[in-house]
Amino acid sequence: MTQQFYVSPEQLMKDRADFARKGIARGRSVVVISCRDGIALVAENPSPSLHKIGEIYDKIAFAAVGKYNEFESLRQAGVRYADVRGYSYDREDVTARGLASVYAQSLGAVFTAEQKPFEVELAVAEVGRTRDGDHLYRLTFDGSIADEPGFVVMGGQADKVAEAVEAGWQGELDFAGAIRLALAGLVADKETATLPPSAVEVAVLDRGSESGRGTRRAFRRLDAADVVALLAEEN
């Protein structure tokens, strides 16, 4: 019979955390920026169909880095949670805070109880009527949750990207400005100076969706052509 070695809980948790961190650091980054027009979500993602950014509910969006199958199952669980809640209570009773806390609990449970922790990092964003009403939550693999003012950067070289975004961030940016800032941030850890629009996935939570487009669903995906058009507008 093999001898069971004693492993201290500290060591066990540290090993799990190191494992998850390694997995996340391999991925490409995602930037979520709250600005005057709403919230811009920008991810480096060459695939046009395997999304890292998704719509959860009227005012709530989701962004993730890490293993696709793991964050995709969390995204679907989030959509189900939000739809059931909105259907059984009312649409306005679905909040990012409630969703983020469910995510935190699931990630925490998986981190301690399962064979392997989820190698993902999530952002849950909710657009408000004014910029002060915006909420950005960052959730890490162990279930930690943080309420971030202004912007969230996750993934591979998050430190370098966050530095670049922080230098240019201000609340008065419009969508074009915020997307330009995110794109500039995403190349901070690379040798190239720009990213082609086909290499990024861009979506926005539009603060004025009711007045501008006549829909309560604020989430809008921008394809490569939309991004080029939006960035060209300002120049």
Place this chain on the structure above:
Amino acid sequence: MQETTANQVAANATSSFTEHLQRQRPELLPFNQLPATALTAQAAAPLQVPHGTTIVALSYAGGVLMAGDRRATMGNVIASRHIEKVFPADQYSVLGIAGTAGIALDITRLFQVELEHYEKIEGTLLSLDGKANRLGAMIRSNLPMAMQGLAAVPLFAGFDRPAGVGRLFSYDVTGGRYEEQEHHSVGSGSMFARGALKKLWRPNLSEQDAVAVAVEALYDAADDDSATGGPDPIRQLWPVVYIVNRTGAVRVPERELAAVAGTIIESRAAAQREA
């Protein structure tokens, strides 16, 4: 067959909100809630609950249009003058439901979430035939309630984007789905509305003409059916009208409807005819 993990995952993967509720929260579904006593109470007097009445739908040059009157009745009493019975289902489709109002409103709400849920999970819109089939399945699920006298019968209209045409679907209480050509109506005043539509509808109507035809058909239904409400200039109440075309579903503004209804009332008054 051995239950492998892959089988379990595949079996649990669903893009349908109704299916998810059936598994996790069956008590939230508008059907499936028939109390045991209701089955034995069949012989008793029918339950007094509000009923929604007439819905008309017709095709026009750019797509389809649906209109509903604003009345709900409970026996011989007018339960509501303001009720709305035509709703957008998603960006490219609308539905109107006649029958037991409480069930109709809940099925509408479930159907709206069902379509949005699919869109969010799958990342694409459900096809128009897919939407029509899902609605049929919901009406079929309500059959036990319909047998107790709590029936709701929808009319569904949408723009088929790949084909580039507007399409209409009618249903029966068993969930049977029938594609309709040109125009259709459901509800207690539908016979009279259908008669009016037969005379007023022409191929390739313009958008304004189509709105006028729908409002006039409802006017005729209200003229002969006591459960259908006509345009009400005193309370400024007009039918609810939705237009669905290539750009999506939009509600026709109140002032436009007020003008259309005003013209119809004036022309009828000027004609000085009994019928």
